[in-house]
Amino acid sequence: MLLTDAMRRRLYLGGRPNGLxxxxxxxxxxxxxxxxxxxxxxxxxxxxxxxSGNVVALPLVVTRYRGEHYLVSMxxxxxxxxxxxxxAGGAAVLRHGRRRPVRLxxxxxxxxxxxxxxxxxVAPGAxxxxxxxxxxxxxxxxxxxxxxxxxxxxxxx
Numbered sequence: 001m002l003l004t005d006a007m008r009r010r011l012y013l014g015g016r017p018n019g020l021x022x023x024x025x026x027x028x029x030x031x032x033x034x035x036x037x038x039x040x041x042x043x044x045x046x047x048x049x050x051x052s053g054n055v056v057a058l059p060l061v062v063t064r065y066r067g068e069h070y071l072v073s074m075x076x077x078x079x080x081x082x083x084x085x086x087x088a089g090g091a092a093v094l095r096h097g098r099r100r101p102v103r104l105x106x107x108x109x110x111x112x113x114x115x116x117x118x119x120x121x122v123a124p125g126a127x128x129x130x131x132x133x134x135x136x137x138x139x140x141x142x143x144x145x146x147x148x149x150x151x152x153x154x155x156x157x
Contacts (some may be wrong), residue, residue, distance in 0.1 A: 008128040015078045028059035035097035041122065044095040045071065045147035050087035061123040062094075062153065065115045069153040071104060072119040076147045085151065087142070094153065104151035111143035112150045
């Protein structure tokens with residue numbers, strides 16, 4: 001089933017996934033985490049929930065830019081996983097066939113624009129949620145960068 005941009009936006013009205021989106025995310029997290037028919041940059045992020053203390057798993061796309069790897073919040077600053085990563089001090093696990101403990105380091109807003117631009121090139125499912133065309137000049141990405149957290153993936157010490 002192919003989803004239109006309008007359908008993708010409806011799955012996340014108010015910046016939160018509805019029931020269908022949550023179900024699709026659970027399926028994708030299972031698939032990506034086990035590397036089942038998923039490209040290498042499709043991963044499952046596991047992070048401890050800041051309120052529940054339970055591990056929360058969700059599917060994300062890793063963005064490669066200038067030899068580094070990044071995770072981007074397509075839903076902006078209000079996404080639960082962003083708050084959980086911040087509360088956990090960046091401690092998380094990425095899964096794609098194997099579990100890899102990582103530390104996620106938030107990128108300053110003034111450095112996010114080229115990463116956001118690259119993210120839209122590799123994550124078509126995110127395009128309906130970010131208010132800039134993927135072919136827009138970098139200055140357009142600079143304008144919205146503060147509202148879309150980006151985390152650099154590093155090894156956990």
